[in-house]
Amino acid sequence: MANSVTPAYLPQERSSKGDILVVEDTPASLQLLTGLLSEAGYRVRPAPDGELALWSARGQAPELILLDIRMPGMDGYEVCRLLKDDARLRDVPVIFLSAFTDTDDKLRGFAVGGVDFISKPYQFEEVHARVQAHLEIARLRQRLAYQNEHLEQLVEAKAAELAQARLSLLSERQLRDLAERESRLRLSEIAHMNRNASATVYCAALVHELNQPLAAIMSNAEAAELFLKMERPALPEVAEILADIRRDDLRASELIQSMRALLKKSEAVTASLDLNEVVRVAALLLASEARVRQCALTLALDVPTLTVAADRIQLQQVMINLILNGMDAMAERPAGARRMVISAGAVDGAAQVLVRDHGSGFQCELGRVFESFFTTKPAGMGLGLSIAAAIVREHGGRIWADNCADGGAVVGFQLPLEVLAAEGAP
Ligand SMILES: Nc1ncnc2c1ncn2[C@@H]1O[C@H](COP(=O)(O)OP(=O)(O)OP(=O)(O)O)[C@@H](O)[C@H]1O
Ligand SMILES: [Mg+2]
Known part of the structure; x- marks a missing residue:
């Protein structure tokens, strides 16, 4: 992705190999594990009991927790439950350390949110391998979450871009409509000019064409007068004459209408x-x-x-x-x-x-x-x-x-x- 950015909070930015909280009540075991992990290149925070472990984790979230189950006071299960209740610490993987090998204990560990279980006494190589695997999974999950979030932002940005593009397309269309309307108006302006230029031709035509129905109307009217003056007025003829007059009148008015329409803007x-x-x-x-x-x-x-x-x-x-x-x-x-x-x-x-x-x-x-x-x-x-x-x-x-x-x-x-x-x- 062209504008992908490595987020500041990604784990590898904080420590090269990982930030681990080790919770163990036996001082010798705590010291041993802390030393070996530090030598292996991890940043290690030791905590001798549950309360201190929670305090340390809440101060700054570790990337992984190695948590002993059997401890005086708050046991490992309880610590884990409280960690999972905390939104900021919920996703930190917890690996339980225990001398118990009972399946029920292991199941309980998974039930409260543990991701793995290492039985004591353990080989450091095994601890190291599991730590490495879970750190990698956690980091990948974090990266995935970041990319998802980033993707959502990208989708949102693209959607906004699209909305903007639609808007400008809309206004482009409006502009085009306006231009088309203007060009139609211009056409009607020029067309009107052109009609006016031919106006003299139309006027001559009109005068001539009107002459004919007007002359016909006049002679028909005179004829009708004559028919009416007769001793026994020839009414059917008069009716025919009136129909002719109406026809000529219509013709004249059609001509005038056409001319007016032509010259009107x-x-x-x-x-x-x-x-x-x-x-x-x-x-x-x-x-x-x-x-x-x-x-x-x-x-x-x-x-x-x-x-x-x-x-x-x-x-x-x-x-x-x-x-x-x-x-x-x-x-x-x-x-x-x-x-x-x-x-x-x-x-x-x-x-x-x-x-x-x-x-x-x-x-x-x-x-x-x-x-x-x-x-x-x-x-x-x-x-x-x-x-x-x-x-x-x-x-x-x-x-x-x-x-x-x-x-x-x-x-x-x-x-x-x-x-x-x-x-x-x-
Ligand atoms: N029927 C035709 N026979 C021969 N040439 C023609 C004919 N009609 C148009 N033309 C030629 O095309 C040209 C353009 O015609 P157009 O009608 O656009 O303009 P115009 O007649 O010169 O001027 P206007 O019509 O604006 O008074 C004319 O000048 C003429 O040379
Ligand atoms: Mg012409």
Whole structure:
């Protein structure tokens, strides 16, 4: 582990071979054992009885205790029981020393918490071997406990790191959402600018298109007056005239609505709508412009409805930009050759629109035409196609531009199709 640290309290830091408490009431035995263990390199604390042993152990915990059982006053079992009651000393291994060889005594020793039993008289080699083994076990257990604790700390630190990472990820996502929202807002700002730039075209169209229903309403109203002035007013005819007036009025108000929506600055609203209808309205808005420029505009709508989830105004803007570009491209062509076909249909499960003109074709690198501010026109802003592309992509679709083999250009786009109502379907 990269950041593992040896803890200050690990045994080998305190004494090289081990810190042993020897409890023995026979002075000669105590002296002998103390001497031999010290010679073997241990730090040895001698205690002649139980009370002193407890006092010494509580002062500083030894690493191992050699504990005689039979002692005056407090015997070894009692000392061991008290040691095990002390949280700080509970884990210190206790090896009993006894002249008893009775199994019951040994069992009692283990029952109070002893780890081993050495019978007197003993060979020092045996004592040494057992001391060494138990010290090693105790040290390993201590190290394991430390590593466990350390591991827990590490896990906690990692968990905290993870929580922090999640937090920053969250705020990164929020930032990204914000950036996306901002870029959408920017798109709607630029799109609005682009719509305003075309406002004169729309206004001319509106004036022209309104003229027609207004003139029709006027002549119908005059006719109705005449019918009503008759001796026996022709009421069925008047009713028919009124229906015509209502139809013309609706047409005029639809035009005004479309124009207002187009010029109004508003956030995108996604709704299920018919792409054919968007194409029709765009063509209607530009019909008078097409007449002025002597362009023949034909619609070829393959299916009755092409339902897509989209913002109506933004799609109208795409259509208007593509149609105006086509008309611009045909400006130099003889009047009779200025033909444009707008087709819509379902292709590969997508709603597709193609705006095909018979103009100059793209006179520039095709790869650049969707770049913002790229224009070859003296009065162009170079925004139409880049806005169209941004809108189409925003709707999960794709857009492309190409030159046609027999002259002119085609710009097409596809949007995810929601529902396709096939002709003749219920
Ligand atoms: N149908 C087309 N035929 C030939 N070239 C086209 C056609 N549509 C676009 N282009 C070329 O692509 C360029 C970029 O078109 P885009 O609509 O982005 O900008 P613009 O028409 O120049 O200006 P804006 O639309 O902002 O008024 C045009 O300047 C023109 O060179
Ligand atoms: Mg343009």
